[in-house]
Amino acid sequence: MTLKEKLDAWEKLMRLDKPIGILLLLWPTLWGLWFAAGGLPDVWVLWIFLLGTVLMRSAGCVINDWADRDFDGHVARTRERPLVNGQVSPREALWLAAGLALCAFLLILPLNRMVLWLSLPALFLAISYPFTKRFLAIPQAYLGIAFGFGIPMAFAAVQGAVPLLGWLLVLANVFWCVAYDTEYAMVDRADDLKIGIRTSAITFGRFDVLVVMLCYAVFLAIMLGVGLHLARGWGYFAGLVLALVIVLYHFSLIRKREPQPCFHAFLHNNWVGAAVFVGILSDYGLHG
Secondary structure: OOHHHHHHHHHHHOOOOOOHHHHHHHHHHHHHHHHHHOOOOOHHHHHHHHHHHHHHHHHHHHHHHHHOOOOHHHOOOOOOOOOOOOOOOHHHHHHHHHHHHHHHHHHHOOOOHHHHHHHHHHHHHHHHHHHHOOOOOOHHHHHHHHHHOHHHHHHHHHHOOOOHHHHHHHHHHHHHHHHHHHHHHHHOHHHHHHHOOOOHHHHHHHHHHHHHHHHHHHHHHHHHHHHHHOOOOHHHHHHHHHHHHHHHHHHHHHOOOOHHHHHHHHHHHHHHHHHHHHHHHHHHHHHO
């Protein structure tokens, strides 16, 4: 392979060509940073978390594909991934994941000790998630914790502690993640049943659409409770209303359980996260 071909393969392995995962990881991290700082956080801290999000999501994708390398070839959507078609070797993938994780760790060294300690369970969650699909009935809940761990790290970086608010935001993110990743799992349900992978779409069965909408409802209810407790202004609640409208649109996409609309609903969750963040951003910008 030429150098360009190898770099292209690494890019696909890290999913840099598909930034939706970065965005779904980034939005809750930004919620945490803004809540922790009561507005715009320190710019240096913000940049560390932005770059760290990209690095850790990339590392997580590499580990996920390494763990699923014997399964992905049997799934229509994943059979052309670099580890399946031989463009990247398993050993090479492990070295790449280790390098990305190391860069992410070096990035947070200027922050306080609590952030460094929290980076250890964050790394464990990222590494272990792919294997939970072998034994957990709802691995999406585990993913929600992994994708939400930027929140306590954000509070630790800004405040030196993680208050109850931080963990409530993590809980909200778990329900949001179960909702959007079930939509994602609905796309691959037929293939996953054949190869024995466990997902929430399979676990929920004919109640999948109902549970997705209930998870969205709990997510928004927690975020509503957070806003009421903190006495946030109209901007924050306007963001939640916009997120609710988007969620209702998702129902129209997934109710027939057709793969392509379900995948579109999954991708569209970027706008749910963005709506909540814009609400937070406008509220703190208007009221401090």
